[in-house]
Amino acid sequence: MNPNWDDETLYQEARAIVAAQLQHIVFNEWLPVLLGPEAMNTLGLNLMPSGRYHRYDAKVNAGLANEFSAAAFRVGHTMATRVYTRLSGAHQPLPGIRLSNTFFKANEIYKVGMLDEVLCGMMDQSGKIVENSATTELSQHLFPSNGTALFGMDLISINIQRGRDHGLPAYMNWRKLCDLSTADKFAGLKGLRVFPDYD
Ligand code: HEM
Incomplete structure (x- = not known):
């Protein structure tokens, strides 16, 4: 053009x-x-629904809160799936790919047909829900050093350690800041609302 x-x-x-x-x-x-x-x-x-956004403000600080990157947004780690579906060009199922077999193997995607198969698989497979646990591919088999996917690191532990490393305040301090109820005993955790009311 x-x-x-x-x-x-x-x-x-x-x-x-x-x-x-x-x-x-x-x-x-x-x-x-x-x-x-x-x-x-x-x-x-x-x-x-239509038109352009005109409220862009170059003076807004686009930096992230430490708490967001070091902790909160890692919620995505609970959304990773153990096995990724692959579909052929005719949308027939092919053997899926175990997540821990993909780490540092970006070249696999250049194998003939692979990109289409993975993309079709992603369209077919539902995303995993956000929840309070993650697949063992991340919590037991992260970046296995011997390449056999037998032993790996634990991303969820790393997340927790990283929060301490960054000096993040405890979860209950954040709940207070967000006007949410808090607990000082394990029993009190039951029934705590996860999200604030936006009224
Ligand atoms: C297969 C999927 C994923 C793997 C293997 C993975 C792995 C990792 C690793 C190894 C780290 C560094 C941990 C550390 O040393 O503290 C990290 C950080 C992080 N991950 Fe993931 N992750 C995945 C998916 C996601 C998703 C889906 C999200 C969000 C939607 C996400 C959000 C983050 C964030 C916000 C950080 C911190 C980044 C920073 O502070 O610079 N991750 N992830």
Whole structure:
């Protein structure tokens, strides 16, 4: 369409389109599932049905809270699946791929047909729900050193250690800050609300 564009312009234009597509998926599909409709409304995250967003503010500090990256957003670790489905071009099931067999093996995706098979598998397979446990692929078989996937590290322990390493305040301190109820005994943990009311 634009044979006059030089390679830099082509790259920047393509980059802008891919970033926009990614943002659209994140805001339109992923965040509503992760946060729920109430939080989406309260935080003003819903996409506009039409038009352009004009409230971009270059002065907003886009830095992340330490608590978010060192702890909260690692919630994604509970969403990883033990085995990833693969489907053939005719959408027939192929042997799935065990997560711990994929670590540091990015080249596998370049095998003939593999990218399509993995993408079709991802379209077919439901995501794992967010919950209070993670697959043993991450909690027992993270980055196995001998390549046999027999022994690996425990990402969930690393998450907890990383919170201490970063000096994050305890969970109950955060609940107080968010006006949520707290507990000082294990028995009190039962029935604690996980999310605040956004009213
Ligand atoms: C197969 C899936 C995944 C693997 C193997 C993985 C592995 C890891 C590892 C090894 C770390 C560094 C841990 C440390 O040393 O403290 C990490 C950090 C992190 N992960 Fe994951 N992760 C996965 C998926 C996800 C997902 C789905 C999310 C969120 C949606 C996520 C969010 C994070 C965040 C926020 C950090 C901290 C980043 C930082 O502080 O710079 N991860 N992950």
